[in-house]
Amino acid sequence: xxxxxxxxxxxxxxxxxxxxxxxxxxxxxxxxxxxxxxxxxxxxxxxxxxxxxxxxxxxxxxxxxxxxxxxxxxxxxxxxxxxxxxxxxxxxxxxxxxxxxxxxxxxxxx
Amino acid sequence: xxxxxxxxxxxxxxxxxxxxxxxxxxxxxxxxxxxxxxxxxxxxxxxxxxxxxxxxxxxxxxxxxxxxxxxxxxxxxxxxxxxxxxxxxxxxxxxxxxxxxxxxxxxxxxxxx
Numbered sequence: 676x677x678x679x680x681x682x683x684x685x686x687x688x689x690x691x692x693x694x695x696x697x698x699x700x701x702x703x704x705x706x707x708x709x710x711x712x713x714x715x716x717x718x719x720x721x722x723x724x725x726x727x728x729x730x731x732x733x734x735x736x737x738x739x740x741x742x743x744x745x746x747x748x749x750x751x752x753x754x755x756x757x758x759x760x761x762x763x764x765x766x767x768x769x770x771x772x773x774x775x776x777x778x779x780x781x782x783x784x785x
Numbered sequence: 786x787x788x789x790x791x792x793x794x795x796x797x798x799x800x801x802x803x804x805x806x807x808x809x810x811x812x813x814x815x816x817x818x819x820x821x822x823x824x825x826x827x828x829x830x831x832x833x834x835x836x837x838x839x840x841x842x843x844x845x846x847x848x849x850x851x852x853x854x855x856x857x858x859x860x861x862x863x864x865x866x867x868x869x870x871x872x873x874x875x876x877x878x879x880x881x882x883x884x885x886x887x888x889x890x891x892x893x894x895x896x897x898x
Contacts (some may be wrong), residue, residue: 679827711889718876719790719828719889764827771816771883772841775827 681765681776688755688783696750696779698739699763706767708732708741709747713762713778722750722763737756755783787811789890793878797896803865806893810858817854818887819862820876828876834860835883840874865898 682697700708707726711719723732725741725748732739737752748765760783765776790809799806810817815836820828831850832898833841836857843853854860864871874894878887 699845703786705896707884709886718791719878721886721888724886736872766827767885769883770835771829771880772818772830773878773887777825777827 676771677706677767677774678775679765679767679774681763681779684762684778685782686779688723690757690783690785691754692783694752694755694759694781695748696765696781697765697778698748698750698776700746700765700767701758702746702749702767702769706718706769708739709766709768709773710737710739710748710750711764711766711775715761719764755781757783757785761784787823789877789879789888791875791893792795794874794891795894795895796894797898798867799898800869801866804867804895805861805863806875806877806895808877808890809863810823810877811888814879814881814888815857816880816883817860817873817886818878818880819860820878820889822874824873829866831862867895869897871895872897889891 709724710722712722725732728743752775762778766773817834819831822828834854852862874892876892877890880887
């Protein structure tokens with residue numbers, strides 16, 4: 676069945692460091708791909724999405740490119756801030772259902 | 786535009802007691818979802834509604850869980866009786882239609898003692 680695998684956390688970075696969170700998926704066809712972010716005590720917020728191969732989603736300095744050849748959707752940001760500390764979830768959408776990875780915790784230190 | 790509203794935000798109950806969660810989706814969104822999020826994991830779909838019809842409830846434990854979406858707007862998820870393993874966050878989401886982007890509420894954090 677469809678599945679999403681994310682790199683294990685926590686990921687700890689200093690402010691202004693470069694961020695990469697790896698995400699790979701297993702699915703038939705070409706599902707839409709998403710990154711959601713969850714701040715402490717809050718629900719999930721959509722960060723970015725891509726609906727077809729080679730699409731690049733971007734928002735708030737974060738980017739991810741839909742790579743069908745490697746079945747990946749890695750999240751990147753050039754310079755993280757303390758306020759980016761949160762849990763990041765990669766997900767694919769199939770028949771209206773979101774299938775999530777296990778989440779990656781990011782801690783950014785001043 | 787108001788987001789997805791859920792209540793209560795937190796609930797503590799003793800095992801074997803009933804509990805209910807309420808969700809009000811974004812105005813105009815026809816599709817509503819209930820997800821279960823266990824600690825340290827990603828959310829998993831429990832049930833999906835298209836208007837007032839439940840169209841995907843394959844992951845809903847029907848012996849103790851029930852849900853309804855009267856008039857195709859608000860929805861209620863109920864557990865009766867609750868078990869210790871039901872302690873989790875229950876998330877509601879909505880989208881304009883099937884396949885559109887899903888927007889999540891803040892969730893209800895349930896603790897069963």
